[in-house]
Amino acid sequence: MNPRNDPLEAAALERFMRATRAVHAAFDATRGEPDSGQDGRFVARALARLDAALRELQTSEQSLDAILSRRAGH
Template sequence: MNPRNDPLEAAALERFMRATRAVNAAFDATRGEPDLVHDGRSVARSLERLDAALRELETSEQTLDAILSRRAGH
C-alpha cells in the first residue's frame, strides 16, 4: 500500500516533511543572526524556534514510524 491509499500515513508523512522544512528554516535563521539584538533576545527567539521545530520533527518521526510499523505488521 502506498501513502496515497492510506490517509493516516499520508498525513503523517506530510507532517514529517513540514517538520523537516521547519527545522531547516529555523536552523538557517539561527545562522543568519547578524548580531545580538536587544541583549540577545533575537538570538534566543531563533533558538527557541529551532528547539520547537526539533521537538515537532521528533514527534512527527515517531508518529510516522509507528504507522509504518503497524502497516508492516511489527
C-alpha cells in the same frame, strides 16, 4: 496494503516533511545576523524556534514510524 491506512500514512508523512522544513528554516535563522539593538533576544528566539521545530520533528517521526510499523505488521 490496507487502503484505510493510506490517508493516515499520507498525513503523517506530510507532517514529517513540514517538520523537516521547519527545522531547516529554524536552523538557518540561527545563522542570521542579529540587529545590534536586539542584544541576545534574537539568538534566544532563534534557538527557541529551533528547539520547538526539533521537538515537532521528533514527534512526527515517531508517529510516522508507528504507522509504518503497524502497516508492516510489526
